[in-house]
Amino acid sequence: xxxxxxxxxxxxxxxxxxxxxxxxxxxxxxxxxxxxxxxxxxxxxxxxxxxxxxxxxxxxxxxxxxxxxxxxxxxxxxxxxxxxxxxxxxxxxxxxxxxxxxxxxxxxxxxxxxxxxxxxxxxxxxxxxxxxxxxxxxxxxxxxxxxxxxxxxxxxxxxxxxxxxxxxxxxxxxxxxxxxxxxxxxxxxxxxxxxxxxxxxxxxxxxxxxxxxxxxxxxxxxxxxxxxxxxxxxxxxxxxxxxxxxxxxxxxxxxxxxxxxxxxxxxxxxxxxxxxxxxxxxxxxxxxxxxxxxxxxxxxxxxxxxxxxxxxxxxxxxxxxxxxxxxxxxxxxxxxxxxxxxxxxxxxxxxxxxxxxxxxxxxxxxxxxxxxxxxxxxxxxxxxxxxxxxxxxxxxxxxxxxxxxxxxxxxxxxxxxxxxxxxxxxxxxxxxxxxxxxxxxxxxxxxxxxxxxxxxxxxxxx
Amino acid sequence: xxxxxxxxxxxxxxxxxxxxxxxxxxxxxxxxxxxxxxxxxxxxxxxxxxxxxxxxxxxxxxxxxxxxxxxxxxxxxxxxxxxxxxxxxxxxxxxxxxxxxxxxxxxxxxxxxxxxxxxxxxxxxxxxxxxxxxxxxxxxxxxxxxxxxxxxxxxxxxxxx
Numbered sequence: 001x002x003x004x005x006x007x008x009x010x011x012x013x014x015x016x017x018x019x020x021x022x023x024x025x026x027x028x029x030x031x032x033x034x035x036x037x038x039x040x041x042x043x044x045x046x047x048x049x050x051x052x053x054x055x056x057x058x059x060x061x062x063x064x065x066x067x068x069x070x071x072x073x074x075x076x077x078x079x080x081x082x083x084x085x086x087x088x089x090x091x092x093x094x095x096x097x098x099x100x101x102x103x104x105x106x107x108x109x110x111x112x113x114x115x116x117x118x119x120x121x122x123x124x125x126x127x128x129x130x131x132x133x134x135x136x137x138x139x140x141x142x143x144x145x146x147x148x149x150x151x152x153x154x155x156x157x158x159x160x161x162x163x164x165x166x167x168x169x170x171x172x173x174x175x176x177x178x179x180x181x182x183x184x185x186x187x188x189x190x191x192x193x194x195x196x197x198x199x200x201x202x203x204x205x206x207x208x209x210x211x212x213x214x215x216x217x218x219x220x221x222x223x224x225x226x227x228x229x230x231x232x233x234x235x236x237x238x239x240x241x242x243x244x245x246x247x248x249x250x251x252x253x254x255x256x257x258x259x260x261x262x263x264x265x266x267x268x269x270x271x272x273x274x275x276x277x278x279x280x281x282x283x284x285x286x287x288x289x290x291x292x293x294x295x296x297x298x299x300x301x302x303x304x305x306x307x308x309x310x311x312x313x314x315x316x317x318x319x320x321x322x323x324x325x326x327x328x329x330x331x332x333x334x335x336x337x338x339x340x341x342x343x344x345x346x347x348x349x350x351x352x353x354x355x356x357x358x359x360x361x362x363x364x365x366x367x368x369x370x371x372x373x374x375x376x377x378x379x380x381x382x383x384x385x386x387x388x389x390x391x392x393x394x395x396x397x398x399x400x401x402x403x404x405x406x407x408x409x410x411x412x413x414x415x416x417x418x419x420x421x422x423x424x425x426x427x428x429x430x431x432x433x434x435x436x437x438x439x440x441x442x443x444x445x446x447x448x449x450x451x452x453x454x455x456x457x458x459x460x461x462x
Numbered sequence: 463x464x465x466x467x468x469x470x471x472x473x474x475x476x477x478x479x480x481x482x483x484x485x486x487x488x489x490x491x492x493x494x495x496x497x498x499x500x501x502x503x504x505x506x507x508x509x510x511x512x513x514x515x516x517x518x519x520x521x522x523x524x525x526x527x528x529x530x531x532x533x534x535x536x537x538x539x540x541x542x543x544x545x546x547x548x549x550x551x552x553x554x555x556x557x558x559x560x561x562x563x564x565x566x567x568x569x570x571x572x573x574x575x576x577x578x579x580x581x582x583x584x585x586x587x588x589x590x591x592x593x594x595x596x597x598x599x600x601x602x603x604x605x606x607x608x609x610x611x612x613x614x615x616x617x618x619x620x621x622x623x
Contacts, residue, residue: 187497307480314483363468
């Protein structure tokens with residue numbers, strides 16, 4: 001520990017041991033997830049159809065490789081430049097192996113299904129642009145400090161690969177038991193809806209919880225939580241869309257309208273339901289964690305996290321359970337009814353989430369503006385007084401980058417973008433420190449300040 | 463102080479939404495209990511003789527009891543209504559893999575349903591064959607027009623190919 005001038009106070013957070021505590025919880029959750037995946041795969045192999053069971057077992061290795069690769073990759077960015085490259089290469093190799101194995105698994109699985117590999121490939125390709133568009137929009141919602149792509153993509157990958165793998169066994173078991181014991185009809189529908197709401201939201205929510213525990217520096221507030229949660233939901237929605245499209249194609253193709261059935265699913269899930277379904281539900285989990293991130297009372301933290309999960313589960317449940325109460329006519333008016341149904345059933349949840357998001361953005365913007373002013377007042381040179389109104393406004397920041405572009409092209413544009421980003425990082429760090437929500441030493445803040453000053457020299461130099 | 467209040471506003475808004483969520487889940491639970499009322503087990507069991515290939519032209523069952531059919535095979539369940547108390551209101555239904563009713567007799571008393579022992583699956587309008595997937599056949603006891611107890615159940619698979 002340094003005994004220099006920065007150690008008074010030594011750190012903003014009086015309980016620096018919180019970080020190892022958080023990592024311990026994260027490690028425990030990860031261990032439970034891996035054990036659940038192993039158990040699920042073994043049970044699938046023993047009790048379900050042989051081929052899907054085998055793919056589930058082989059898929060486990062792919063999931064492990066992707067999990068390890070993303071962990072090493074994400075942590076690489078916190079290392080010094082010398083060892084970062086080495087860790088990134090390791091992560092790249094592991095991720096590449098995981099993706100290849102996963103594709104192999106999908107291939108094997110798809111080859112055994114009636115739809116065939118071409119149909120599955122077309123369905124996946126059809127869902128890629130819409131999901132990518134969804135991720136782009138979700139990331140851009142964070143107007144003040146955009147989340148790193150690597151974490152947004154990790155969140156989406158968890159939703160697509162890990163969360164879907166986690167729920168297979170639980171939902172299969174629940175469904176098999178319910179179908180053999182309950183009276184068919186609305187009671188059984190309600191039971192299935194409870195299963196989907198509980199199990200799927202828990203599986204998706206685990207990703208956001210892990211990000212909250214491990215990547216605290218990139219999980220600042222309610223806005224970040226909504227971004228990560230929505231990204232997980234979009235990933236899950238991608239994989240679910242591909243599964244439903246291929247399945248319905250296989251069911252209806254002998255009747256001559258397989259592509260119509262698959263296309264309808266694509267529209268319902270990838271256009272109409274892109275933001276209204278899974279993305280909304282899991283974003284609520286993120287919102288709960290984001291609010292908890294900034295609360296000081298442990299009781300309030302617990303209530304906030306629980307609230308996020310409850311809203312997500314209720315939203316998901318209401319759609320699955322009460323969908324049949326809004327039947328769609330087999331007429332042209334049915335096209336209008338489909339849109340109205342989504343708007344009426346999921347709309348209130350999405351609009352409530354947008355309200356939280358807008359409030360969160362406004363709250364964050366006000367706090368950052370306050371910190372920018374305070375930092376400019378210190379005279380450190382990291383933020384100049386005349387820069388405060390520019391940095392406080394996304395539109396003014398964009399105009400400043402455009403001016404740089406006119407002067408020096410893309411190179412200048414990105415230099416200014418990096419400087420602005422570092423300045424906002426510094427303001428965010430100050431905000432958390434002032435609120436005593438941070439467990440990094442004060443030296444970390446000074447390192448950020450130094451980085452800004454270096455970037456400023458870099459920007460002004462030709 | 464202003465910032466603290468704003469965070470508390472976010473927190474309280476979240477709590478309000480969570481309260482609405484609990485109401486939704488409670489309504490779901492009430493719905494489940496309404497359609498799956500406890501204490502409805504009478505101990506009465508119906509007998510499903512079997513599920514057979516079916517010829518709709520003659521109304522006859524073909525060959526033996528089976529659990530798997532191809533899409534172009536029509537099939538039906540045979541129920542023995544004998545032995546069920548005559549004061550019960552009962553029916554029998556087929557559900558396809560999407561939960562749609564694709565075959566039904568009743569509701570009525572077992573005595574009146576006696577001659578209708580064969581319950582075929584009908585191909586949905588606009589389709590040429592049965593849709594693949596698991597089909598569930600149930601003999602149900604009804605109370606006030608709602609099915610409250612399954613007296614017998616059978617699940618068969620319609621294969622894709």
